[in-house]
Amino acid sequence: MLSNTAQLFHHVSSLIDHVSYFLNAAPLASVALFTLAVIFVWFVSSSTWQYYRLRHFDGPVLAEISNFWLFKSVDSGRSYLDFWEVTQKYGTIARVGLNDLVTDDPAFVKHMCNVKTDYRRSSWYDGMRFNPTSNNCLSTRDETAHTALRSKMAAGYAGRDVDNIEAKIDTNVREFMGLLGRYADRKAPVDLGRKVQYFTLDVISDIAYGAPFGFVETDTDVYEYIKTTEKNLPMVMVVTVFPWLLRLLNNPILKGLLPSAKDKLGFGRIMSIAKDVAAERFKPDVKAERDMLGSFIRHGLTQTESESEILLQIAAGSDTTASAIRSTMLELCANPDILRKLRQEIASANIAGDVISDSEAKVLPYLQAVIKEGFRIFPPIAGLMSKEVPPQGDTWNGVFIPGGTRVGYSIWAITRRRDVWGQDALEFRPERWLNVSPDKLKDMESTLDLIFSYGRWLCLGKSIALIELNKVFVEGTR
Template sequence: MFVPHKDIHSTFDECSAVLRLAYLYLVATVVSVQAISPRVVELAMESLNDSLRNLSTMVMGNVFPMIQDACDVDWRQQSLYLSSLLQRLKTSPAVSALLGRYATLLGTSLLVWYVGTSLASWVRLRQFPAASWLANFSYLWLAKTTYSGRQYWVHRELHRKHQSPLVRIGPNELMTDDPDVIRRISAARSGYVRDTWYITGRFNPYHDNMFTVLEPRAHKQFKSRTLHAYSGRELPDFEAGIDEQVQTLVDTLRRKYAAPAAGNAAGKRRQGAPVDLGPISCYFTMDVITRLGFGHEFGYLQSETDLYNFLGGVRDLWPRMSTSADIPWIRNVLFSKFFLKLLGPGPKDKEGFGALMAVAEQHVGRRFQEGPDSKKDMLSSFIHHGLDQTECEVEGLFMVVAGTESTASAIRSVLVHTMSTPAVYSQLKAEIATAVRSGAASSPVIKNEEAVRLPVLQAVIYEGLRMRPPLLGLLPKVVPAGGDTLAGHHVPAGTAVCVNASSLLRSEALFGPDTDVFRPGRFLDLQDPEARAAMQRNVELAFGSGQWQCVGKTIAFMELHKVVFEANQDKLFRRFDMHLVRPLKPCDVLSYGVFLESNLMVRVTEAAQMETAQ
């Protein structure tokens, strides 16, 4: 039985109060207790004692019952004893004398240690411009940027502002938007390894998945056992599984939201209601990845329900998850054995990661009982390539989390930018109509091999990805022993070099002078196929590069091809016309490692001419 969400926050609030008061008391002793009113010190100690007592009651009543069976200790009695001891210590003359003698020394030592380590940190990377003076010796700038919800916009302007391909964002962190640097640090024999930032991808926090394995050789071995599943090479109905969910999306839009086209039997069907693309896009991608992964979709789209409150729970957690990932000492605490034992998720939870852990365990456990060949899906491929039951559970959970919000975000970006640009919208609709009439597009759902041959569709998708990357994570790699030279600068060993996809995809050197404009024509204007392919490869850096490239890229592009052509996420381009309800401000958006949109309202109308063209 884990601590209720509300109680956890109350516990953290108490911890925060205790730490603030303790810090103030320490500062008081450093400055000199004699210079502060005795009444102020007394009030501070009383407040500290009260906070400790409240914290003790909170912890003993909510947290320690979880481990009482494992520890033969009367925790409540111990807490009362500690509280009583604190009261006696507070009024003890001996303690007061001890504090008077040693507290100043302790405080001064801590201050000297902090200043010394901060100075050493600044010196290591002093040759690089810093995002803020705070970034030279602390993580305050990085924490503020990540938690603000404006991560994307701040990162996007970072290198323009400082006119440098390498910008310091933390005491040991550099960020780059140079494609050559990104490819170098991701190359197979570069000597770079993943930073501990990646451990925050342990959505089952007790075991590694392919994303969180840090050592290159171990990662390569793990990847070799999962690559066949993610590529679909061994799964005969891989693409058909995606087609099924596209059809479900089409049916849902037509049944619940689409208004009849002009010329239809007017009056016999109700006018369609606006549809919020934010949740429905996530329902679609969730059902796609669970259909491919476990052979059966979870049913988010058909029910239009956030089952297990998983998507909502994860969305609520993104600000804290992203901030924790970017701040080393926080992630070290959160993924410590002690913290996980007290507050980690578990399969008995009713919602969130714990609930999804239980679902993954259920599906994987059943498959190991029935045998891997009972279904031909990604799970069967995992088993055939040597993953044990625990590894399948962990990888299955990661696959679901990683394959949902990021791909849905990419779909939304392409759709919103296309809907907001009438000329592009008309051009794409014309290509779709031509493909349908000529038989170049299969029915009821276009095949992936057909989609890649449609130049306007490809340009729209790549431009939508360029305007807004699916993921905003730092993805840091650690410089090997001896250091390295990046963009003409020596970078010391042990430095974490982070990827700035937000800035990279707005690079005028790579994409032309109008990079803030959604213009798919930048790809179509390139007559040289090699030049066009090179520009597309630069966009694909948003999925990583080399040995660290996202293995889910194949699935993501397949979903994009089919949804943009068939359903355009909300208003199937083949079957529907779509219009933003609020064209001047299509949605409310925040960025915390991924984009979180809300109120992305769209009106859907059946395209009568397109229907007759099929």
């Protein structure tokens, strides 16, 4: 045994000596050619091994032999459609990359995300690190750290020790309606999609740390935040698929390409604001505020964690809610009969104040059906949110999935499954949520809730988003 080991060591040492001699003696061009050859051999062998691991899953040919199909899809901005089409063509679990699968099976998604699951967040979540140097609750992959973060923020998101969340939303609704009213008075065209994003950004900044950014008040893209975000969003989605790009961009040579708190405009300016707001709250003897950030700090959030969570609230909390409002309003405008029914229900409702309360809105069945159907027909989350299969692998419906595989889910495909939603699943029809059996309604609602993730990774901001929607559709249509 020792003799064999000694011989192996001798052969390896000899090979290293030969390679070292070649690198030292050969011309630079030869060394470069040799390096390229080694990289090529590594790439081919790695790709072949990855292909072999998942060969029993079908998908686009290019996705089976490389990650180029996945890159092209997320870079195009239509990945949500591509993933839906893939599941339609290749099955409920399909291949979209060398180590990536996508599913439209709601039961499988719940299996991956339940509180006792062995699945973990995959490297996809590294791309959700809005501050490149620190994690937030969404990008944190370590389960112990993630659980600790959620426990510090749960009370704030639930509003248990935050003053006047609904009142602040009401104030921002009034400001938003006033802005639209001014356009109407002038009979001027208005870009409703853009103004909606002004509204959601002001709401989240107001309830998160006590003051709206002023998008609605100034009727401008403050700090050119929206312009910069829209420009850079495709790159963010590419990083979720290729997280090594984030490490590359953090290299000192390329770091200047990333947003910085020194920037005067764009996302970097928002980073600077987050840094300043957090620093102000951690000054000695500062008065504890009764807003969400104050709640987070009272429950143990550090200054660095506070900066990251402010960024997450702004980037994720505003855009998703704005998408839900815009898409649902578009459907209401395109379906006058549905809009008429909604207006009739609102007109007959007993609304006490000038802005409907959350509790009043929750008892309006057609309004709730419209909100649910809006989420279903255009889910505001398009990313894969991939989870990593546990090291020992997993078997689902008799099919083995190797450990380490990234499995994402297409929420667009899930909300179009005819076995859940009926043969008219492609139509915007709020009536599907009414006059349905309790069991069927429960199944539909639990499937729709996957928009907000599930189990241990359920979105903390869900309740706040629903309050905004309950109010804006009433005030915007009556």
